[in-house]
Structures are given as structure tokens and as C-alpha cells.
Amino acid sequence: MKIFVLVEHRQGKVRDITYELLTVGRELAEKFNGEVTALLFGGVDEKIDRLKKNAHHIILVEDEKLKNFNAELYQKALVPILKDEKSYIMLIGHTAFGIDLAPALATELDVPISTDCVGIQIEDDNFITIRQMYGGKLNAKVSFCEPGRYIITARQAAFPAKDGNLDGKVISMPSPVGEIDYRKFIEYVEPPIEGVDITKADIIVAVGRGIKDKDNIPMVEELANALGGVLACSRPIVDAGWLPKERQVGSSGKTVKPKLYIAIGISGAFQHLVGMKGAETVIAINKDPNAPIFNEADYGIVDDLFKVVPVLKEKIQELKKG
Amino acid sequence: MDIIVCIKRVPETAEAEIKVDPNGKDIVKDTLNFDINEADNYALEEAVLLKEKFGGKITLISVGEEECEHILRMGLARGADDAIRITDEKFSELDGFATAQILYSVIKDIHFDIIFTGCIATDDGYSQVGPTLAELLGIPHATLVTSIEVKGGIARVHRELEAGLLEAVDIKLPALFAVQTGINKPRYASLIAIRRAASKELKVLSSKDIGLEEPRRKIKIESLFVPPVTKRAEIIEGSPPEAAAKLAEIIKEKGLL
Amino acid sequence: MNFELTKEQKMLQEEVRKFAQEELAPLAPELDKTGEFPKESIKKAAEMGLLGIIIPEKYGGAGMDFVSLAIVAEELCRACASTGLVITVNNSLAAYPILAFGTEEQKQKYLPKLASGEVLGAIGITEAGAGSDVAGMETTARREGDYYILNGSKRFITNAGVAGIFVVFAYTNKELKHKGISAFIVERDTPGFSIGKHEDLMGMRATANAELIFEDVKVPKENLLGNEGDGFKICMNTLDTSRIDIGAQAVGIAQAAFDKAFAYAKERKTFGQPICEHQFIQGMLAEMATRIHAARLMVYYAAFLKDQGKPRISKEASMAKWFASETAVEVTRKAVQIHGGYGYTKDYEVERHYREAKVLEIYEGTSEIQKIVIARSLLRGL
Numbered sequence: 001m002k003i004f005v006l007v008e009h010r011q012g013k014v015r016d017i018t019y020e021l022l023t024v025g026r027e028l029a030e031k032f033n034g035e036v037t038a039l040l041f042g043g044v045d046e047k048i049d050r051l052k053k054n055a056h057h058i059i060l061v062e063d064e065k066l067k068n069f070n071a072e073l074y075q076k077a078l079v080p081i082l083k084d085e086k087s088y089i090m091l092i093g094h095t096a097f098g099i100d101l102a103p104a105l106a107t108e109l110d111v112p113i114s115t116d117c118v119g120i121q122i123e124d125d126n127f128i129t130i131r132q133m134y135g136g137k138l139n140a141k142v143s144f145c146e147p148g149r150y151i152i153t154a155r156q157a158a159f160p161a162k163d164g165n166l167d168g169k170v171i172s173m174p175s176p177v178g179e180i181d182y183r184k185f186i187e188y189v190e191p192p193i194e195g196v197d198i199t200k201a202d203i204i205v206a207v208g209r210g211i212k213d214k215d216n217i218p219m220v221e222e223l224a225n226a227l228g229g230v231l232a233c234s235r236p237i238v239d240a241g242w243l244p245k246e247r248q249v250g251s252s253g254k255t256v257k258p259k260l261y262i263a264i265g266i267s268g269a270f271q272h273l274v275g276m277k278g279a280e281t282v283i284a285i286n287k288d289p290n291a292p293i294f295n296e297a298d299y300g301i302v303d304d305l306f307k308v309v310p311v312l313k314e315k316i317q318e319l320k321k322g
Numbered sequence: 323m324d325i326i327v328c329i330k331r332v333p334e335t336a337e338a339e340i341k342v343d344p345n346g347k348d349i350v351k352d353t354l355n356f357d358i359n360e361a362d363n364y365a366l367e368e369a370v371l372l373k374e375k376f377g378g379k380i381t382l383i384s385v386g387e388e389e390c391e392h393i394l395r396m397g398l399a400r401g402a403d404d405a406i407r408i409t410d411e412k413f414s415e416l417d418g419f420a421t422a423q424i425l426y427s428v429i430k431d432i433h434f435d436i437i438f439t440g441c442i443a444t445d446d447g448y449s450q451v452g453p454t455l456a457e458l459l460g461i462p463h464a465t466l467v468t469s470i471e472v473k474g475g476i477a478r479v480h481r482e483l484e485a486g487l488l489e490a491v492d493i494k495l496p497a498l499f500a501v502q503t504g505i506n507k508p509r510y511a512s513l514i515a516i517r518r519a520a521s522k523e524l525k526v527l528s529s530k531d532i533g534l535e536e537p538r539r540k541i542k543i544e545s546l547f548v549p550p551v552t553k554r555a556e557i558i559e560g561s562p563p564e565a566a567a568k569l570a571e572i573i574k575e576k577g578l579l
Numbered sequence: 580m581n582f583e584l585t586k587e588q589k590m591l592q593e594e595v596r597k598f599a600q601e602e603l604a605p606l607a608p609e610l611d612k613t614g615e616f617p618k619e620s621i622k623k624a625a626e627m628g629l630l631g632i633i634i635p636e637k638y639g640g641a642g643m644d645f646v647s648l649a650i651v652a653e654e655l656c657r658a659c660a661s662t663g664l665v666i667t668v669n670n671s672l673a674a675y676p677i678l679a680f681g682t683e684e685q686k687q688k689y690l691p692k693l694a695s696g697e698v699l700g701a702i703g704i705t706e707a708g709a710g711s712d713v714a715g716m717e718t719t720a721r722r723e724g725d726y727y728i729l730n731g732s733k734r735f736i737t738n739a740g741v742a743g744i745f746v747v748f749a750y751t752n753k754e755l756k757h758k759g760i761s762a763f764i765v766e767r768d769t770p771g772f773s774i775g776k777h778e779d780l781m782g783m784r785a786t787a788n789a790e791l792i793f794e795d796v797k798v799p800k801e802n803l804l805g806n807e808g809d810g811f812k813i814c815m816n817t818l819d820t821s822r823i824d825i826g827a828q829a830v831g832i833a834q835a836a837f838d839k840a841f842a843y844a845k846e847r848k849t850f851g852q853p854i855c856e857h858q859f860i861q862g863m864l865a866e867m868a869t870r871i872h873a874a875r876l877m878v879y880y881a882a883f884l885k886d887q888g889k890p891r892i893s894k895e896a897s898m899a900k901w902f903a904s905e906t907a908v909e910v911t912r913k914a915v916q917i918h919g920g921y922g923y924t925k926d927y928e929v930e931r932h933y934r935e936a937k938v939l940e941i942y943e944g945t946s947e948i949q950k951i952v953i954a955r956s957l958l959r960g961l
Contacts, residue, residue: 010483016577069489071453072462094449096483099441100465103418103450107457112419112540115448128544133446134335134349138342140446141544156484157577182462182494189480189488203578227573235926260578274846281576283569284555299572300555307562315563315570320579396590510598513591513628513641520587 001032002088008097012045017093019161022054042066052168063175068185071100076177087148094153106151112144113151118158203229203260210265214242223313234272250275265305268293323378325369326437329362331390332445346545358393361440365501367508369438370401379403398519399511410529418450420537426458427532441465441500452500462493465500592650599658607659610785611931617662630669631694638690645882649827656831660935661785668737671821673700676746680805680813698743703733703791711948714757720749726797733791740787743767748810760810764802771796782935819893822900826878829903829939833871836914836932867910874903894956901949904939911936
């Protein structure tokens, strides 16, 4: 059983999902006595030492046409590599890359595909993928109806990345793709900067009564900025006139469903919880260990927010740089 | 410009409580409201915007039982011209590939310049049907489309990448686009349009009519289960700098940095 | 007995509910605060065709029936009572009398404008000194050559501040008592016609409610609606129909209050459990839901009778209006109660619903008048 991993890269850099896939790939390779081959199309601008640590082989197809992602061309490059293989798992990220490429690839190769997986298991020689359904309210065990070849797209950050200690051999392959006129990558477009709509933010840092004074709010806003997120708050802050109503999360404010919600100095009265219950990951910082917010949070720090927040901001900035 | 829009009827689960039914492979549906999949609604509006600009016809297609006629009619009220429902008792437990096959069997005989689908369904979320259908039809496609402009047989689309970044791509028509929510603001059907759509004939096709006996399924759901729930926050210990460092790592590990 | 809405009515209900919840509901609290007329919302509603629901297609309307009108009134008021009232008045108090009693010329002149939203409509019956006692009005219309000269004033007129087409009732012959009242279509920019002060209301505050002042207003004779002396009949017939829509408004407001109270009762915990587990709260919820259910059935039944062409529906319309309006007041009161102290604050919308509901028992015939209408119908053997 061969394990193939499509290296996802953008603007010259390998994206994190690649290393997550390679980690899963190596685990599967161990189970099946196989080896992991990373497929790098177009090339990157950085050293590929880390890729070499994480794969047994790296097939490198250098081609200007493949430097920027193009689903049609990537499919054309993958098919010759895979079409004669009888036993393999092809791992692709469930990303803007994979969503575009993988189902079409699976159709051309006539291979079953399970998308957006958050888990992979072996049960009695059967491959089981774990997927979320109904907005994450339920999980499903999904199996393949035809054995031997599988394509799996994995959700970003669902599988932890752990570096291996392999010494991947690079095999250069000539590009099998010619020019096409039906799909052309034109350019990247940066997002425009607009006014604040906290319901659209992926990361929200919300401040509550515990902040005690209006002049302490900038400290929390700096944390929000460091995370690339948006400042929000609970009712008392709006009542005091310290932040505008549009920043309020709660039953008489806005309902938000961000990927990350950090509640700082917020006790967690149900009127507030109702507005942020849908957040994927909730972190609470409050010096009261019995604050109800800790029942809604995934992680918590029971301590003085004035001591924790500044230092948390620094740590975040450090990690972002590194 | 002739456009086909593939739409799906899904349960509204965002605010509802979801229970696994006794057979363990499906959910209890009788207390749920159903409606058109959100992304498909945006797809229909995008089609109507293009029709307003270029003229032509919009055909809606949905695979499903009689209940899905409601979303087809609402689609007609919003600006589509024709609606086709494909059905058969044998079409239970379809996966993305099988659904695409069924759609392909009907679409291959219809003239189109663009096919629109939603890029993800809120029930099973595979994001599979669009690109699969495009591949079967032998046409190019693009997913996660957040804007589309057509000129001289080429569509300039923006695709949503990660972290707010977009990419601009040119696709030659005929092509399939799986659109992302938020691409436009779906209009409300006018009362007169509702009146007309309420009495319009819908075309209903069965597997015999489309010459597809048994659509091929490639994956299947073994079981549905409630994901393990954490009742209490994991408290991070240590002095403020220690705890902060651990927390920062956790945020990073979740890919949120 | 078929209790199902038709396919068309179901589609209408779904679409209007979506429109109301997404476009109108979020703006309701602010409108209540400022009293500012919801111009943008009305424009959007007009684009959907909501301003001319029962106006036939040939005059630019949607050509739908009275059940459909009731559906729209309920769904709109469930989201925003002010916007719902503005739109209902346009349909059932301005467009309806012109549709039912107007000449072809009048219909062609005014109905398309009302249907498209180009001009909004209002009705002028009530005066400072004459509410329940309609025949006690004092506005006069003196015939002079090709015109009627109107003098007097009307009070508490919804849409007054923004309307361009007014159906106004005035005495052409006081000696004939109520048979001396006539109805007129008066256009806004007629000299002598002005709008008085904007009322500061308890609820339904964004409805441009104000006085109409007539000082030697020259209304062309072509704008006489019906014949001289038909005014009272036209007025009663119009109110019979519009009362159905008041009933629908009441059901909408009651439903909105109930939904919020129900949601709150499931979340709020006291004595260790959600309050919806406590017997008293359960009792209240049961009473609220039952009354709303009964009110809704009565409203739609009256609308159904109207669609069937039953000539006199005064009894059923008054029953529906009286019962539904009292239901709304009772349900909104209980909704505030269920919210406890929070219900008394402006952070929660139930206090607004409570304020909005009260007028339902007063306008378009007070509850007392409704009972008189019902009793008289019974005594007439109807």
C-alpha cells in the first residue's frame, strides 16, 4: 500500500496542512508497511528540508505552470502518477486546493473519496474515515465501498503535525502537462478592509465586567490585534458606554460563531453564553473558579486577567513570528 | 446564456437539536424544518443575476422525493424558468458520486453555458457533487466561488482561499461553478412570481426515464454518533507567564494562529 | 373542511416570513425608539408586491385573496408591528375601498400607485371628537360647482405623515344623519390640506401617525367615492374587511411575544431548573398558545368567508378582531411576566410587544364596539 501526499503550497511556501497530512501518512504507512511519497508540483521558494524529514520519497515536478494552484493542471499531473497504482491512499488537504481538485481527480481515476475527514481508523481491515456532519453536531464513520485505492481529504488542523526523522529522496519527474486554455490562474487578491462586523470574525476576544475600567480595554484590544481577531464585549461594557453596541455578544446583542472565542473577565451569564455558544474553541480567563463561563469553555485560566493578558499577547506575538 | 442550477433540500440544523435515529445511520427528521441548501440559494441568485444581464433560461434540478418540489417552486418564484425533479425509490442512501451520476444523466442532454451548484451542503458537507459532475461532463470547474464576471465566453471568478485571501482564475465556458455563501444577496420572490410558480408544471423524471438503473455508490455511512462532549474547561495551571505560554501553544496547535 | 393553506399561500407565508424576519425584525427596536418612518423597508416591501396584495394584476397588484392578506399582516407584524401596520393600512384601508367602491377611472388612477408603493395610502374616519361614534364626525363637504369643499380635521391617522392618497369621510348632508356621510379620495398636495402634529404613541410608533387638517380643500367631484350618502356604508364595509387584518396583526404580535417568552423560559433557570419546568410557567405558556391558536383560526376563517364571497361578515370579522386583540394584550402581558424583571427593561423586546398590543383593542372599533356589532348581528339573526 503506497501513501501519497499532495504538498500544498502557496506563494512559494509549504502550508501547514502538508505536514499534518504527512504525519497521518507516516502513521498509515507504518500500519500498512508502506512508504510515504510527497508530491510537490511546481516547486517552492524555500528549502525542503522539513519535507525530507517527513516523507520517504518526494516526487518533484518542476513546471512554471504548476507554481500556482490550478485544479485542472494538478489533476493532469497526478493522473499519470496514480493511474497504474493498484493499492494506495492519496491524502490531500480539504482546503481551497483539495475542494477544487480531489473530487474531480477521484472521478477521473474512478477511486472512492471521503472528504473533510477529521479522523482515520482501521477497523477489521476496513478503512474508516471520521467526518463531521450537521455543522459538527454529529460525527459519522464513513467506509469505502471499493477496496484497494482511496482518496481522503483531511480537514485543516484536525490532525496534529509531528515531524519525522526520515531522509526523503527527491525524484525529479518531467512535467506531463501541456498548456490548457480552459483554466488560467490570474493573480491573488488581498481582502479589502471594512468596518467592524463581529459576526464575520473568525477570532473574537471579548471583554467583560472584570476589566473594571474603560482605560484597561486597549490592553485587551492589543491581544485581539495580535491574534488577528476582533474586539467584542458583554453587556456591562456597552452599558457603561465603553464600547459601542455593535461589539456586544449576547442575547440582546449579537450571536457569533467564530473559530476562536476568548472571554476575558466575563462571568458567563446565560444571556452572554447564548450569543457565543456556537464558537468552535472557547477560552476563558477569569479569577473566579466558579464562573459559569468555565462550563462553556474548552480551556480556562483561573487567574487575574491583568496579569495574564499582557503576557499572553507577548507569547502569541512570539509564536507568530516563529 | 442558459444556466442549470442544481439544488438540494436539506434539514435546517443550525438551531435545532439533532438526534441519531434508532438504526444509527441517519437522523430523526420529523421534527426538523427543511429548506433549500443555503449555498444553493446563493447559486440560484447568481444565475438570476447573469440571466438579467445576458438573457437565456435557468433550469433547476433537484434529486429527491415529492417534498423537494417546494424548493423547486420557490426557485421558480425567484427567477428560474423550468424545474426538473429526479426521483426513484431506488435512490435512497445516495453518496456524492451517485448524486453526480444522476445529475449527469439528465444534464448531458440539456444545453447549458454554466452550471451552478452550492459549494457545500449543510447536512453532510462533502463538497463533492460539483467537481464530480463537472468531471463526468468533461467541463472545467471552480469551487468556493465568491464572484463571477462573464465576458466573451470566459468567466473571471474569484475563489476563496484561506485567511481572507482570494485568487482570480479565468475559466472557459461551458463550465461548472460551486459558489460560496455570501456571493450575493438572494432576492425575495415577488408575490406575482409566487402565484405563477405555484401553478407551474414541474418535470419529474425517474431512473427509467434517464436510463440509469443503479447509480454507483462509492462510500457509505457506517454509523452516526454524537461527538464526545467536554463538560468542563481544561484549566491551564501555572504562573501567568507559564499558563499564557501553554495557552498560546494550544491556540497555535489548533491552527488558529 | 379543508384547513390547509393552498400551495400558493404556503409559498407566500414562507417568503414573507423570511423577508419579515430578516429585513424588518432587526430594525424594530430602533424604529420604536426614534419613531422614524421605515422608508427603506417599505420600499423593499413594495418591490415584493406587498403594498397591493389584493389589488388585481391589471392595476399592478398581486391579485391575491383575503387569506393571503391576513397571512402577510400576521407575518409582518410578528417581525415589526409598525411596518406591518403601515403596509396593512395601505392594503385594507386605502386600496380596498377604492377597489370595492371606485369607478373604473378612479381604480385606474389610484390603484397602480398604491400597489407599486409610488404613493402610500391612508384613511380618515376618526376625529378628535368622534371615535366610536363615527356618525358624530364634524368634517363637512360642501358641493360647489365641480368641487366639494372639505372643512374639518381627522385625528390619529396612520400613514398621515407620508401618504399621498387619502380616503376621507365627511358630511355632505347633516340632516340625513349617518346617511348624509360621503367618502372622498383626497390627494396630498391639494391646497388647504395639511398634516398636523405627529402623535407620540405608546406603541406602533413608526407609523407617521398624525392629524389631517382640511381648510377649504377643493376636492374634484370625480373623487367622490361611490354616491353621495354612501359614506357610512363604505366605511362599515371597509372596517368589516380591515378588522380581519387587525386580527391578523394581533395574532402576529402575540406570536412574537410568545416565541420570545418560550425561548426565555427554556433558558432561564430558577430553583435549579429551567423555568419552563415550573407548573405556573407551563400553565401560562399553555394558555398563551391556546388563545393564539384560537385567535388565528377565527381570523383565517373570517378571511376565508370573505374570499368565498359571503356578503356580510361583520359578525365573524368583529369576533375575530375582538378576540384576537384581547389575546394579544393578554399574551404580551404574560410574556413580560415570564421574563420577570428583565421583561420590564428595554433590553428585551417583550415590553415593546406589550405596548404595541394595547392599541389593537382600541383602533378600528374598540372592543366595546366590536361586542355591539356582534350582539346586533345575533339579534338580526345573522
